[in-house]
Amino acid sequence: MTDDDDGNAALADPGRLAALAETGLGGEPDPALDALAERARRRLGAPIALVSLITDREQVFPGLAGLGEPWARTRRTALDSSLCRHEVVTGAPLIIEDSGADPRSRDNPLVAALAIGAYAGFPLTDTAGRVLGSLCAIDHRPRRWHADELVVLTDLAHACSLELRLRIATRDAQRERARTDTAEAMLREAFTRSQLLLTASQSLAHAGNISQLREIVTDLVSGDLKPAYIGLTLAEGAGDLHRIDDPLQALGPESGDELSHVEDDTPIALTAREARLQLYTDPEAIAAAFPETAQRRYAELRLCSIACVPLPGPAGVAGVLLFGWDTAHEVDVHEQAVITTLAGYVGQALERARFLEDRVTVARKLQEAMLTRLPEPAGVRLAARYLPVGRLEQVGGDWYDAVDLTGAGHDALALVVGDITGHDIQATTLMGQVRNMGRQASWERPAGPPSAVLAAVEQACAATGVGATGTVLQAHLRPETGDRWLMRWASAGHLPPIVRHRDGTTEVLSGVDMMFGYPGLRKTPLVDHQVRLRPGDTVLLYTDGLVERRRTDLDAGIQRLRETAAALDPTDLARFVDDTIRRMLGRGTPHDDDVVVLAAHIPAADRR
Structure with missing residues (x-):
């Protein structure tokens, strides 16, 4: 039997194809897998990242980030031009540092069409070890993939495999017992959030719930940066902003409101809206940018200067971290780096805390039921x-x-x-x-x-x-x-x-x-x-x-x-x-x- 015969047999394996069908995924976009592909793209600094599934007829992308047209619209390519098929055939990662020189890729028409200079892909498997597809990162230039980058991609591929296995298990369970749509959605949300733990910052890994985050951040910040006040605001659905610390309740559009909105004229809302760091070095800077209500409320907290930094989340801005000083304070470039890095850690810890709370909510509902x-x-x-x-x-x-x-x-x-x-x-x-x-x-x-x-x-x-x-x-x-x-x-x-x-x-x-x-x-x-x-x-x-x-x-x-x-x-x-x-x-x-x-x-x- 030739290598081509072996490859065709692997692609046409009935068990593998049945597992693919059980995922319920195809060429339609899947929000969770799109988010995972975007995370892989950002973590590796690659222009393109794909969650690719290989059928016996074509290659489809239920998750993608950075891919241009027409592939971003069609989310599929022909099987014979697929690089990801190599992971299915061999069961091993495919690492290409220079696609123009590598014999596995240099004659592939899709390499030229997508301007693939370097490729790194890891298999996605079901519980039986059958390879369903690949999580891959693509660079437009030849590139040496470092060991730590491959470790990150390995972890994310494992997370993606867990997601595929969960979908297969969920469909199996639906045939065996009747689950309510609400319970299934809660379990799906809890497990999806668990994937964010793979890259969570160790400095905030011990945060057990959201209410602890502000105290932990306060303990982390020291030296000349030490602010007089730290506030945490979370982004909720429909553009709402929810403050979890009591002093910040006074910063809403109306005194005593628990919610403000991303379109409000406040520093926190502006930070959430524009998704970038906002700095105001003194009360005059705040007064020049915002209405009297915002000025008065910050003055009530005795804050003379503030810095608002967005918290990154899988679907955009997950919240805003506010640093306030009781004297005029100009945040220099080094302090900005500290603040933005800390915000990244808090954003990861926030997702972890939400996962834990949702998981406990599911468990408690099951327990009470x-x-x-x-x-x-x-x-x-x-x-x-x-x-x-x-x-x-x-x-x-x-x-x-x-x-x-x-x-x-x-x-x-x-x-x-x-x-x-x-x-x-x-x-x-x-x-x-x-x-x-x-x-x-x-x-x-x-x-x-x-x-x-x-x-x-x-x-x-x-x-x-x-x-x-x-x-x-x-x-x-x-x-x-x-x-x-x-x-x-x-x-x-x-x-x-x-x-x-x-x-x-x-x-x-x-x-x-x-x-x-x-x-x-x-x-x-x-x-x-x-x-x-x-x-x-x-x-x-x-x-x-x-x-x-x-x-x-x-x-x-x-x-x-x-x-x-x-x-x-x-x-x-x-x-x-x-x-x-x-x-x-x-x-x-x-x-x-x-x-x-x-x-x-x-x-x-x-x-x-």
Whole structure:
């Protein structure tokens, strides 16, 4: 078989062509890939960058930057003139420093048509390693590609491959389950933003959220440049400008406005509009350029001179960084270089912070979607709350559940609270699996003890390789004669339930076994415990985020919860739960862990 035969076989590989079709991409422009091509072009200082996909008939460019007509309009070329096809055939990068001298390119008609002097392309692959196309950079002159440039292009090609794989995976997932358009768009946006992390500045890599950026920049700026004030404004949709720091609220078009607009007559709006550094060395310079309202508001901040620099983003200006001095200050060329470089770092960190916030938003919505809509069983009132962790960058594996087992032929109610180890999306995913296994086990064992349900779930996790660990408490409520209820429970390492009796006294129910998720280490079976509840009694199940604080004894937290429950009226159970959480956490106090509270109340007036 000849090399041409091998090349044609690679191009016509059915699996490769099927993967290409699964991306949903062709010769139409794709905003995300256009942005990635533009990033490659700017990072390598090359006139042209292309995201090229190779079919068995042609070459298409769903992502491009700097390419002239007619190719920018048609976004396709003939296959026989494609340089990118070499990456598909060989599976290796193609590096050409002088296309006129290199035998792989010198006779190619497209080389002359596009004035290709140098070419560097890296394969784009699917999860099976099949090469779908290439991310390439093109220079009009012969050029030596340096090692650090090739590293950048390698990283961006990897990011582009991840994007293609995500699209393939998304289309596969659509055939297997129904996703709402909203959830898919959120996940797409979160993953697209993740690609910006590849070139994010290490100096701001530890910024966990947008609100931290201004403080970090303030710490970075030192020496003669040290300003009296630093402000950060973000560009939102439809030309809106949103200030994230309180002092800058006074700089909007009207006092107290949260938003200004890119067309307003202010230094920040002008910087966002023109996408270039704006310098005003003294109040006279500000007065000469802007109306009295802008002058007055900067004067209120006691700023005599300001510098506004745009923050670069993938779709243009992402925001504006403002430096203000309380004396006249002329920013020299060296300080301008510092300011503009710093703005570039902040722009990258801004995209990273937005990615993290969006990712956590998606995870929290998925987590909250897994929580139970409480049933309304006869003779018992239920209320529950889930409060995510105070730190933005974390999500967790806390959950609650309530299953009415009357449909399974038993007059009983299963209550569950649990906490899967970890504060990330993986913990949330594991929580969802354990919760569903628990529901199934409760439904299949309506007459069995809670310990049997927990043991079944633990064994199922071990057998299926779920690998979830943490704490879980399973309780079963069953009515007895005389308006009493029997509650049996088993605890795999979870915090003890608290009973608030009708007279306001409280009781901590003892009995805790080894943590959930280690069946091989469990020397003795889980033990069931029981208590009888009277009308007016209330049971509180909760996770450690409610009672545990750093540098505070856990027993002290549980005692505080007892006192809180005793002081509140559980007749309005939803309000009882809300007030309990409010008093335990305090107003405006950040908490270190997710909080779950599930309460069951036996109304005194209900008779069975």
